[in-house]
Amino acid sequence: MTTDPTPEPNWLNEREQRAWRGWIALQAEINRRLARQLQRETGLTGAEYAVLVSLSEAPGGRMRVFQLREAADWEKTRLTHQITRMVQRGLVAREPCTEDPRGAFVVLTDAGWEAITQAAPRHVAHVRHWFYDALSEEQVDALLDLSRTVLARLPEADRTMGEPCTQEVGGLP
Amino acid sequence: MTTDPTPEPNWLNEREQRAWRGWIALQAEINRRLARQLQRETGLTGAEYAVLVSLSEAPGGRMRVFQLREAADWEKTRLTHQITRMVQRGLVAREPCTEDPRGAFVVLTDAGWEAITQAAPRHVAHVRHWFYDALSEEQVDALLDLSRTVLARLPEADRTMGEPCTQEVGGLP
DNA sequence: GCAACAAGGGTGATGTGTCACCGATTCCCG
DNA sequence: CGGGAATCGGTGACACATCACCCTTGTTGC
Numbered sequence: 001m002t003t004d005p006t007p008e009p010n011w012l013n014e015r016e017q018r019a020w021r022g023w024i025a026l027q028a029e030i031n032r033r034l035a036r037q038l039q040r041e042t043g044l045t046g047a048e049y050a051v052l053v054s055l056s057e058a059p060g061g062r063m064r065v066f067q068l069r070e071a072a073d074w075e076k077t078r079l080t081h082q083i084t085r086m087v088q089r090g091l092v093a094r095e096p097c098t099e100d101p102r103g104a105f106v107v108l109t110d111a112g113w114e115a116i117t118q119a120a121p122r123h124v125a126h127v128r129h130w131f132y133d134a135l136s137e138e139q140v141d142a143l144l145d146l147s148r149t150v151l152a153r154l155p156e157a158d159r160t161m162g163e164p165c166t167q168e169v170g171g172l173p
Numbered sequence: 174m175t176t177d178p179t180p181e182p183n184w185l186n187e188r189e190q191r192a193w194r195g196w197i198a199l200q201a202e203i204n205r206r207l208a209r210q211l212q213r214e215t216g217l218t219g220a221e222y223a224v225l226v227s228l229s230e231a232p233g234g235r236m237r238v239f240q241l242r243e244a245a246d247w248e249k250t251r252l253t254h255q256i257t258r259m260v261q262r263g264l265v266a267r268e269p270c271t272e273d274p275r276g277a278f279v280v281l282t283d284a285g286w287e288a289i290t291q292a293a294p295r296h297v298a299h300v301r302h303w304f305y306d307a308l309s310e311e312q313v314d315a316l317l318d319l320s321r322t323v324l325a326r327l328p329e330a331d332r333t334m335g336e337p338c339t340q341e342v343g344g345l346p
Numbered sequence: 347g348c349a350a351c352a353a354g355g356g357t358g359a360t361g362t363g364t365c366a367c368c369g370a371t372t373c374c375c376g
Numbered sequence: 377c378g379g380g381a382a383t384c385g386g387t388g389a390c391a392c393a394t395c396a397c398c399c400t401t402g403t404t405g406c
Contacts, residue, residue, distance in 0.1 A: 011297060016305060019313050022320035025246065027200050029324060039394090047362065066384065073198065078363055080386055085361070102371045102384045124185060129333075132189060134326035135319065140192050142315035146308065147195030151202060153307035160302075212364090220392065239354065251393055253356055258391075275354050275401045 030130060037126050042119040047082055048091060049123065052108070052116040055092065061108030064097065068106060091115060203303060210299050215292040220255055221264060222296065225281070225289040228265065234281030237270065241279060264288060 012020060035046045044052070054071045055061050063071070069079050083106055086092045091112040097103035108116075132140065185193060208219045217225070227244045228234050236244070242252050256279055259265045264285040270276035281289075305313065 010294075010301065012300070012305070015317070016313065019317040019320070020300060020304075022317055022324070026320040026323055027204075028246065029327065031200075033327075036394090045361075064384090073201065075364075076385075077365080077387090081363075084386090097384095100371080100384075102369095104385065121183075125183060127185070127193060128183065130327065130330050131193075131323060132185075133330065134323045139315070139319050139322065140189065142312070143319060144188070144192040144195055146312050146316060147192070147199040149312065150199055150304060150307045151195070154202065154206075154303065157303050157306065209364090218391070237354090248394075249355075250357090250395080254392080254394095257356090270354095273354075273401085275399095277355065 033130055034123065034126060038119065038123060041122055042115065044115055044119050048086060048089075049116075049119060051079075051082060051086060052091065052112055053120070055106065055108045055112070056116045056120075061113065062095075063106055065104050065106060086112075206303055207296065207299055211292065211296060214295055215288065217288060217292050221259060221262075222289075222292060224252075224255060224259060225264065225285055226293070228279065228281045228285070229289050229293075234286065235268075235278055238277050238279060259285075 011017075031046070038044050038046060038049055050072055051068065054068055055063060057071075058067070065079065065083070068074075069076060072079070074082075083092060083094065087094060090109055093107050093109055095105040095107055097105055135143070184190075204219070211217050211219060211222055223245055224241065227241055228236060231240075238252065238256070241247075242249060245252070247255075256265060256267065260267060263282055266280050266282055268278040268280055270278055308316070
């Protein structure tokens, strides 16, 4: 089955296991709470909020679709679908791009501005309340450091993997 | 509009802002990669993997639904739907509970065992590769500390909020 | 005894995210 | 010039998550 000399999985040790599961649990819990609060208090979903934030930071509340895509680091299709739904809800509008016929703009509507200006302070308050109020300055620094470290190393990780990983572990159909 | 003396939002400062967005980006990136890798190499989704892990840690690969619910900290409905899909895919089976007529068991099938034993080592390898290989021991400790701190403080945060928050920020319909 | 309620589990509708794929335009290069 | 590739955006199908709601079985209060 395996041609590799070390078929035994390189499991996480106790501490790594706990840290990993803790992180998973933390994400789930915080994201769930924030999403629910947002939905209940402002009627916005997390995805809508993210798009509105990016748009509201652009001049005129107006961006090309691909700019929005880069700003939020979303996949193309996801953003397209999201915009479609938000157009239906009246939060944003699509506008054709005269310079590039294949391009398109997304613009905040009045309702969109209203929604984001109402939602943002509440959302930030909850982030504080559930997250930052529990953390010391050192912990916040550690978090920032940690996020940057992992994100910065991803490109290198992609290079060192590429093919070898698929070989190393063996083949499923 | 606001009856509160401090209507101006208590924004995050520069450092908090960066830490928060870094954390969001980190989650998105790592989760996306792991989900994609899992899907491509083993055909499993992240949700399926989580359920299979919990079940595989139970004696006989067999749990009551509510136990699974507590183990994974999922909502009832979510788990029900997930089990339904996994039954259709043949990864688990439902079994009636003789002791409690309203209860039900979920059991790993052979295909379920096969899937999780194939998937787990690969998944762990990727967690190492993308996440732990980038981090020092101190950073892992900081992560564990941080997760525990925030999670432990949530109950208290719920108490200190309750009503006041809705009043403090004002009302949207 | 029986009405009210909690616990265990499930259903249908709707919004969300990903994959595979399509269509149009622009760029590049021979 | 002409054709292939990349860019920009979109569609349809399917898996996922949440909400509101339902049924059944115990339990508790009167």
